[in-house]
Amino acid sequence: MTETIPHWLTKQAYLAPNQPAIELENGTTLTFLELKQKSQIFARKLASLGVKNGDHIGVLSTNDVRMIIAIHALSYLGSVGVLLNTRLTTQELNYQLRDAKVSIVLTLDDLYPKAEQLDVEIVRSFSMIDDCMEKKIPLVTELNLEDDFTIIYTSGTTGFPKGVVHTYGNHWWSAISSALNLGLSKEDKWLATLPMFHVGGLSIYLKSVIYGMPVMLFEKFHVGSVHHAIMHRGVTMISVVTIMVQRLMEKLGEEFYPEHFRCMLLGGGPAPKALLEKAKEKLVPVFQSYGMTETSSQIATLSPHDALNKVGSSGKPLVPAQLDIINPDHENIGEILVKGPMVTKGYFQNQAANEGSFKDGWLATGDLGYLDEEGFLYVVDRRKDLIISGGENIYPSEVESVIAGLEQVKEVGVVGVENEKWGQVPYAFIVPNDPKLDKEDVYHFLQTRLAAYKIPNEIYFVEELPRNASNKLVRSKLLNLMNK
Amino acid sequence: MTETIPHWLTKQAYLAPNQPAIELENGTTLTFLELKQKSQIFARKLASLGVKNGDHIGVLSTNDVRMIIAIHALSYLGSVGVLLNTRLTTQELNYQLRDAKVSIVLTLDDLYPKAEQLDVEIVRSFSMIDDCMEKKIPLVTELNLEDDFTIIYTSGTTGFPKGVVHTYGNHWWSAISSALNLGLSKEDKWLATLPMFHVGGLSIYLKSVIYGMPVMLFEKFHVGSVHHAIMHRGVTMISVVTIMVQRLMEKLGEEFYPEHFRCMLLGGGPAPKALLEKAKEKLVPVFQSYGMTETSSQIATLSPHDALNKVGSSGKPLVPAQLDIINPDHENIGEILVKGPMVTKGYFQNQAANEGSFKDGWLATGDLGYLDEEGFLYVVDRRKDLIISGGENIYPSEVESVIAGLEQVKEVGVVGVENEKWGQVPYAFIVPNDPKLDKEDVYHFLQTRLAAYKIPNEIYFVEELPRNASNKLVRSKLLNLMNK
Numbered sequence: 021m022t023e024t025i026p027h028w029l030t031k032q033a034y035l036a037p038n039q040p041a042i043e044l045e046n047g048t049t050l051t052f053l054e055l056k057q058k059s060q061i062f063a064r065k066l067a068s069l070g071v072k073n074g075d076h077i078g079v080l081s082t083n084d085v086r087m088i089i090a091i092h093a094l095s096y097l098g099s100v101g102v103l104l105n106t107r108l109t110t111q112e113l114n115y116q117l118r119d120a121k122v123s124i125v126l127t128l129d130d131l132y133p134k135a136e137q138l139d140v141e142i143v144r145s146f147s148m149i150d151d152c153m154e155k156k157i158p159l160v161t162e163l164n165l166e167d168d169f170t171i172i173y174t175s176g177t178t179g180f181p182k183g184v185v186h187t188y189g190n191h192w193w194s195a196i197s198s199a200l201n202l203g204l205s206k207e208d209k210w211l212a213t214l215p216m217f218h219v220g221g222l223s224i225y226l227k228s229v230i231y232g233m234p235v236m237l238f239e240k241f242h243v244g245s246v247h248h249a250i251m252h253r254g255v256t257m258i259s260v261v262t263i264m265v266q267r268l269m270e271k272l273g274e275e276f277y278p279e280h281f282r283c284m285l286l287g288g289g290p291a292p293k294a295l296l297e298k299a300k301e302k303l304v305p306v307f308q309s310y311g312m313t314e315t316s317s318q319i320a321t322l323s324p325h326d327a328l329n330k331v332g333s334s335g336k337p338l339v340p341a342q343l344d345i346i347n348p349d350h351e352n353i354g355e356i357l358v359k360g361p362m363v364t365k366g367y368f369q370n371q372a373a374n375e376g377s378f379k380d381g382w383l384a385t386g387d388l389g390y391l392d393e394e395g396f397l398y399v400v401d402r403r404k405d406l407i408i409s410g411g412e413n414i415y416p417s418e419v420e421s422v423i424a425g426l427e428q429v430k431e432v433g434v435v436g437v438e439n440e441k442w443g444q445v446p447y448a449f450i451v452p453n454d455p456k457l458d459k460e461d462v463y464h465f466l467q468t469r470l471a472a473y474k475i476p477n478e479i480y481f482v483e484e485l486p487r488n489a490s491n492k493l494v495r496s497k498l499l500n501l502m503n504k
Numbered sequence: 505m506t507e508t509i510p511h512w513l514t515k516q517a518y519l520a521p522n523q524p525a526i527e528l529e530n531g532t533t534l535t536f537l538e539l540k541q542k543s544q545i546f547a548r549k550l551a552s553l554g555v556k557n558g559d560h561i562g563v564l565s566t567n568d569v570r571m572i573i574a575i576h577a578l579s580y581l582g583s584v585g586v587l588l589n590t591r592l593t594t595q596e597l598n599y600q601l602r603d604a605k606v607s608i609v610l611t612l613d614d615l616y617p618k619a620e621q622l623d624v625e626i627v628r629s630f631s632m633i634d635d636c637m638e639k640k641i642p643l644v645t646e647l648n649l650e651d652d653f654t655i656i657y658t659s660g661t662t663g664f665p666k667g668v669v670h671t672y673g674n675h676w677w678s679a680i681s682s683a684l685n686l687g688l689s690k691e692d693k694w695l696a697t698l699p700m701f702h703v704g705g706l707s708i709y710l711k712s713v714i715y716g717m718p719v720m721l722f723e724k725f726h727v728g729s730v731h732h733a734i735m736h737r738g739v740t741m742i743s744v745v746t747i748m749v750q751r752l753m754e755k756l757g758e759e760f761y762p763e764h765f766r767c768m769l770l771g772g773g774p775a776p777k778a779l780l781e782k783a784k785e786k787l788v789p790v791f792q793s794y795g796m797t798e799t800s801s802q803i804a805t806l807s808p809h810d811a812l813n814k815v816g817s818s819g820k821p822l823v824p825a826q827l828d829i830i831n832p833d834h835e836n837i838g839e840i841l842v843k844g845p846m847v848t849k850g851y852f853q854n855q856a857a858n859e860g861s862f863k864d865g866w867l868a869t870g871d872l873g874y875l876d877e878e879g880f881l882y883v884v885d886r887r888k889d890l891i892i893s894g895g896e897n898i899y900p901s902e903v904e905s906v907i908a909g910l911e912q913v914k915e916v917g918v919v920g921v922e923n924e925k926w927g928q929v930p931y932a933f934i935v936p937n938d939p940k941l942d943k944e945d946v947y948h949f950l951q952t953r954l955a956a957y958k959i960p961n962e963i964y965f966v967e968e969l970p971r972n973a974s975n976k977l978v979r980s981k982l983l984n985l986m987n988k
Contacts, residue, residue, distance in 0.1 A: 023673075023845040024865070025824040034879055035820055162826075189507075196680055200715065204688040230823065231684065336519055339714065340509040342646075361507040381508070395518055 024162045028229040040234040059092035064154035073098035078125035080104040083239045086146040096159040102171045103217040107471040114139045116173045165189030174313040175415040183368035184313045193361040194316035195230040197338035211258040213241040223317040243267040261288035261411030289408035310334030316362045333396040352390045357382040407436030428454035435498040448476035508646045512713040524718040543576035548638035557582035562609035564588040567723045570630040580643040586655045587701040591955040598623045649673030658797040659899040667852035668797045677845040678800035679714040681822035695742040697725040707801040727751040745772035745895030773892035794818030800846045817880040836874045841866040891920030912938035917969045919982040932960035
C-alpha cells in the first residue's frame with residue numbers, strides 16, 4: 021500500500037507560517053507561507069503554459085530562490101523536474117533533454133541565451149513565467165511517496181549519462197535518515213552553497229520543507245561570506261566538498277566557530293588526513309559521508325567523534341539503509357552494494373542500465389570498498405577511475421568517447437591527477453592518427469562538447485596506451501607515460 | 505512497492521553498540537548490543553517452543569525489561585505480539601485472546617498464576633522461556649514496513665473490544681513524526697512509566713531503537729522517583745497523563761526542573777486550564793497531544809509555546825498526518841477524521857468495524873471537535889461519552905453491557921463523573937427488575953467480569969433512564985437522576 025503525506029510545503033506553511041524558509045545572502049527572508057504562496061502562483065502560471073501532471077520539465081538555473089519556487093511549483097502540478105547542470109555544453113544538455121523527453125525548459129533569466137540554444141519546443145525564463153496569467157486549476161494537496169519528482173543525470177562507467185529518477189519517497193527518506201543521524205533542532209539553519217541541480221544541493225531545500233528549517237541560500241561558494249555566515253548569522257549546518265573545507269580552514273585562521281555550528285557535512289570524495297587533523301584541532305565538526313545521485317544524498321556518514329580513529333572511512337550506513345560488499349578479494353575489498361528507501365528505483369527508461377545495476381532491491385554502485393571489523397565503510401575507489409574535481413564527477417570514459425570523436429584521434433585514455441586546488445583534474449593521453457594533430461585542435465574541438473571542468477588540464481600525445489591481457493585500457497598506468 | 509529497512513534493533517546494535525538502550529530504576533543499564541543479544545537468544549528459545557513467523561503471541565506483563573526483550577524477540581521471528589492489559593479480568597482477556605487467535609501467552613513470572621487461568625493452549629512465564637534450549641534458526645534481518653507487528657485492543661462506542669493492528673510502518677512513522685515535531689538530540693533520554701501494553705508506552709521503546717535513544721524504564725509511576733529522575737538522572741522527555749502532571753507539579757513545589765528537561769508529552773485527555781497555567785509559571789514544557797491506539801500514539805500536538813494561547817487545544821497534526829472535520833454543525837463541530845502512515849490499516853478480522861471506520865484512507869475517530877481559524881484542533885468529546893480515568897479509557901457501553909448481564913437488571917446507563925484524583929470515574933444508573941437487587945450484588949457480579957478501573961464508583965437505582973425522542977439513552981442527563 022502506497023503512503024501519502026500532505027504536500028510538505030503546504031504543511032509547513034500551515035504548521036509554521038511565519039518561520040523563515042529561505043534566507044538570502046542579502047538578508048532578505050521568505051517565510052514558509054510566502055514560499056508556498058509564490059510556489060502556488062508560479063504553478064498556476066506554469067499551468068497556463070500547458071505544464072501538467074506527469075510532464076518532464078527541464079530546469080536550467082544556478083542557485084536562486086526562483087529555482088526553488090519553480091521546483092516546488094512543479095510538485096504542485098505533479099510534474100517532474102529534470103534538473104540541468106548549468107556547466108554542461110549545449111550538446112551535453114541536448115542529450116539529457118532528449119533522453120528525459122523534455123519539451124519545456126525553465127531557466128534563470130541570465131541563462132536564457134544559453135537555454136535558447138537548446139533543442140526543445142518551449143524555453144521560458146522565470147521572469148517570462150511571472151508575466152503569464154494564472155490558470156485556475158486544483159493543485160496537488162497530497163504527495164504520493166511513489167510518484168516521481170526529479171530526474172538528475174549522472175554519468176557512469178559506460179560513459180552514457182543516465183537519468184536518475186527520484187520519487188518523493190526517496191527525498192523524504194533521505195531527509196529523515198539524515199535527521200536520525202545528525203539530530204534535529206528548532207535552532208537549525210542550513211547553509212546551502214552546493215549547486216541545487218545536484219542532489220546534494222537540492223536535498224537541503226527538501227530538508228527545509230520536511231523539517232520546517234530555514235536554509236541560507238548562497239548563489240556560490242565565496243569563502244569570505246560563508247565564513248561570515250557561520251561566524252555571525254546563526255548557521256548550524258553546511259554541506260561542503262573537500263576544497264571548501266580547505267578554504268574555510270584557511271580563512272578560520274586563529275578563530276573558532278561558534279558553539280552552535282554543529283555540522284560540516286562533507287561529500288564528494290575523500291578528505292586528506294592532514295585536513296581532518298587540522299579540523300579536529302580547530303574543533304570543526306566535519307562529518308565525512310558517502311553517497312551519490314542514486315542514493316538521493318549521503319547514505320553513510322562518519323561522525324566527527326570517529327573522524328580521526330577512522331581516517332579515510334565514510335562511516336556507517338544511515339538507519340534505514342544497508343551496505344554490502346560483494347566479490348571481496350584477498351584484502352576484503354569488493355564492490356559496494358547499497359539498499360534502502362532513499363535509493364532510486366532506477367534510471368529513466370534505461371533497461372540495460374537498470375538490469376546491470378539493480379538486483380533484489382540492491383544497487384551495485386560500481387565503487388570498490390571494504391568494511392572494517394567494526395563495520396565502518398572504507399571506499400577504495402569511487403567508481404572505477406572516477407575523477408572528482410571540485411566536487412563534480414568526471415567519468416574518464418565520457419571524456420574519452422568525446423575526444424575519440426575527433427577523426428585524427430586513434431585512441432585515447434583519460435585519468436585523474438592529484439591537484440591541490442580541485443582535488444583531482446583530468447589528463448588525456450592520445451594516440452593520434454595524424455601526426456599534425458596538436459593540443460589546440462583538441463581543445464577547440466572539446467570546447468562546445470564538454471563542460472569546462474571536464475576538459476583535460478593536460479594533453480599528452482603518446483605512441484600507445486597501456487593495456488592488460490584482455491587488451492583493456494589500464495588507466496592506472498597512464499601516468500607512467502608522462503615521463504616518456 | 506513495499507519499503508524494507510534493516511531490523512531496527514540489529515541496526516542500533518551495529519551503529520551504537522555501547523550506547524545504553526534501557527536504564528532501570530535501580531541504575532542497571534542494558535546497551536543496544538546487549539538488548540539485541542538477549543532478544544535474539546529469547547527469540548531462539550521461543551522458536552524451540554514452536555513460535556514462528558506470522559503467529560499471534562499474547563504478552564501479559566507490567567513494565568519490565570523482559571517484556572521489551574520478548575517484544576523484540578517476536579520481531580526477530582516475524583511473530584505478532586498481542587499486548588494484553590494486565591488490569592483486565594480473565595473474561596475480558598479471554599475475549600481478546602480468542603478474537604486475536606492467540607494460542608501462546610508469555611507472561612511476567614508474577615502474573616503466571618493469572619495467566620494460567622486463561623483459555624489458551626500454552627502459557628509460559630519469561631523465566632520458563634529462559635530455561636528452554638535455543639533453536640538454531642535464521643532470524644529476521646529486515647523489517648518490511650507493511651508487516652504486522654503488534655495488536656492492541658481498544659473498546660469502541662459499540663462496546664466490543666477491537667484489535668488494532670499496527671504494522672512496523674505504523675510504529676516507524678509514529679516515531680519519525682514525533683521526532684519531526686519534538687526534535688531529536690543525542691542527549692535525549694525518555695522516561696517511561698506508562699504501561700507498555702498501551703501504545704503510548706510501547707511507542708517509547710520503539711523510538712528508542714529507531715532513534716538510538718536510551719529509555720529509563722519505571723515499572724510504575726511513583727511521583728517521588730519520577731521527580732528524582734527528572735531532577736538528577738538526565739531525563740529530557742517523559743510521557744504522562746493529566747493526573748501525573750498534577751502530582752509532579754505538587755512535588756516540584758518551589759523547585760524548577762533542569763534546563764535539559766525539554767518535553768512533558770501529555771496524552772490521554774484534556775488538561776485543566778489551571779494546571780496548564782501552573783505549568784507555564786513553573787516553566788514546565790507540557791506538550792498537549794491528541795491520539796489513540798489507532799494512530800499508534802499522538803497524531804497532533806500543541807507546543808508549550810502555544811499552550812496558553814490555545815488552552816484546550818491539542819495543536820496541529822504532525823508533519824505526515826492530516827486531520828479533517830466532517831458534518832460540522834453550526835458551531836463548526838463535527839467528527840474528527842485522521843489520515844497518515846501512522847494510522848492503523850484496520851481492526852483485526854473485523855470487517856464491520858473496518859467498513860464503519862475507514863474510508864478513502866481516512867479513519868473516522870468517533871471523536872467530536874473543530875479547527876480554529878489558525879487550524880488548531882479542539883477536541884470537544886473524546887469519542888462520544890468516553891470516560892478517561894487515570895489515563896485509561898472506559899467505554900460506558902462496555903460497562904453497561906456487562907451490568908446488563910445480571911438478570912435482576914432491567915436497564916442500565918453509565919456516565920463519567922469529574923474526579924479530582926482520576927480525572928473521571930464511572931457512575932452506573934440501574935433500573936432493576938427485582939427490588940431486592942442491591943449494590944453488593946452488582947459489585948460481586950462485576951468483580952470477575954470487569955477490570956477494577958472500569959467498575960462504577962457509585963451505583964444508583966432509579967425508576968427510568970433519560971431517553972431521547974428515538975428512545976436512545978441520553979447519558980449526559982444521567983447525572984440529573986442523582987438528586988432524585
